[in-house]
Amino acid sequence: MECRHCGHNLVHSFADLGSAPPSNSYLSEERLNDAETWYRLNVLVCDKCWLVQTDDYVASEEMFSDDYAYYSSFSSSWVNHAKNYVDLIVQKLGLNENSNVVEIAANDGYLLQFVKGKNIPCYGIEPTTGTANEAKKRGIEIVENFFTEKLAYELVANEKSADLIIANNVLAHVPDINDFLKAFKALLKPNGTATFEFPYLVNLVDNIQFDTIYHEHFSYLSLTSLTIIFKNNGLHIYDIEYLSTHGGSLRVYAKNQKYSKSNNESLLLRTAKENETNLGLNDLNYYFGFIKKIEKVKNNLLKFLINAKENKEKVIGYGAAAKGNTLINYSGIKSDLIKFIVDKNPNKQNKFMPGSKIPILHPSSITEYKPDYILILPWNLSDEIINEVKSEYYSEAKFITAIPELIIK
Numbered sequence: 458m459e460c461r462h463c464g465h466n467l468v469h470s471f472a473d474l475g476s477a478p479p480s481n482s483y484l485s486e487e488r489l490n491d492a493e494t495w496y497r498l499n500v501l502v503c504d505k506c507w508l509v510q511t512d513d514y515v516a517s518e519e520m521f522s523d524d525y526a527y528y529s530s531f532s533s534s535w536v537n538h539a540k541n542y543v544d545l546i547v548q549k550l551g552l553n554e555n556s557n558v559v560e561i562a563a564n565d566g567y568l569l570q571f572v573k574g575k576n577i578p579c580y581g582i583e584p585t586t587g588t589a590n591e592a593k594k595r596g597i598e599i600v601e602n603f604f605t606e607k608l609a610y611e612l613v614a615n616e617k618s619a620d621l622i623i624a625n626n627v628l629a630h631v632p633d634i635n636d637f638l639k640a641f642k643a644l645l646k647p648n649g650t651a652t653f654e655f656p657y658l659v660n661l662v663d664n665i666q667f668d669t670i671y672h673e674h675f676s677y678l679s680l681t682s683l684t685i686i687f688k689n690n691g692l693h694i695y696d697i698e699y700l701s702t703h704g705g706s707l708r709v710y711a712k713n714q715k716y717s718k719s720n721n722e723s724l725l726l727r728t729a730k731e732n733e734t735n736l737g738l739n740d741l742n743y744y745f746g747f748i749k750k751i752e753k754v755k756n757n758l759l760k761f762l763i764n765a766k767e768n769k770e771k772v773i774g775y776g777a778a779a780k781g782n783t784l785i786n787y788s789g790i791k792s793d794l795i796k797f798i799v800d801k802n803p804n805k806q807n808k809f810m811p812g813s814k815i816p817i818l819h820p821s822s823i824t825e826y827k828p829d830y831i832l833i834l835p836w837n838l839s840d841e842i843i844n845e846v847k848s849e850y851y852s853e854a855k856f857i858t859a860i861p862e863l864i865i866k
């Protein structure tokens with residue numbers, strides 16, 4: 458396979474997780490006996506532009522079908538994060554009622570509701586009908602489509618150019634990263650800014666967050682690779698921020714290269730790039746050896762679950778998130794080890810996890826079942842989940858997180 462960015466031949470594996478069904482293909486009871494398609498899940502690194510990327514391509518149509526079940530508003534901490542971001546960026550860029558804000562992958566309007574609340578004109582781009590409809594119910598204009606360079610030029614022709622384009626947790630999800638970035642360049646006004654948030658590769662490696670690897674997630678991003686990739690697509694990164702979301706993310710600020718001085722780089726950005734060079738992100742050795750750490754996480758979790766079963770202790774899971782599917786399918790866990798998984802999202806309840814076919818239930822099942830242990834799959838939301846379960850459902854259970862190491866509390 459060739460590198461998605463530079464076309465160089467990819468030969469170096471970073472994390473080979475075997476194969477898995479698409480992470481968001483939750484199964485209804487009627488579909489439970491149907492065959493599932495398992496796709497190869499191997500992540501490679503390009504030794505020319507350092508883009509870390511999955512080696513397979515699952516058609517976008519399959520992954521973003523209408524029953525694609527992720528609604529951003531179901532996580533209160535994520536909504537809060539969006540609100541804080543809007544407050545910060547409106548002030549930073551001096552946005553007002555004459556500005557135009559665009560969010561790519563606007564989901565259910567979890568973020569743009571706050572832009573609209575400040576009377577700043579905005580619209581979202583969102584290919585998934587279910588979430589787009591939720592956003593429209595909030596009175597937010599949505600262009601129901603994938604964001605491509607072609608679409609960007611159509612929007613520009615309709616006077617829909619942007620002072621700010623927001624791309625939170627979407628850059629890693631696009632298969633054609635070059636066309637996607639060219640679309641930003643096209644849609645931005647000359648002085649416009651685009652911000653991108655994505656899980657940071659350095660955190661992924663440091664904290665063994667291999668469960669953030671799934672098919673919908675095509676790229677694993679560092680500044681070392683992005684500096685090259687943005688530049689080749691006409692964008693200039695001028696600032697960054699470190700974020701605690703998703704176990705450690707980066708927010709990158711970029712402008713059209715044509716209107717941005719190349720020496721205009723914040724001190725934090727320059728320091729972060731130096732840090733990556735010191736860590737060796739432009740050296741293959743950095744990427745090798747990751748798989749051994751992954752295997753250790755898997756082995757420790759399996760030992761714990763088998764032990765619990767032999768001691769007749771009851772274990773369930775919390776949060777039927779995509780990352781949970783990677784951990785569960787890679788570890789080969791089925792409902793004999795984790796009886797069921799609870800999730801607040803009604804679109805997932807009474808369905809089954811892809812691959813493992815573990816049932817997904819309403820959180821009130823915790824009260825009834827009285828588990829000894831609850832494995833928290835979205836470990837980034839662990840505090841929020843523990844508080845909620847203790848106060849609303851059952852206070853006696855112990856909580857487990859498996860990544861970066863097995864912790865029981």
Ligand SMILES: [Zn+2]
Pocket residue numbers: 460461462463464465503504505506507508
């Ligand atoms: Zn490359």
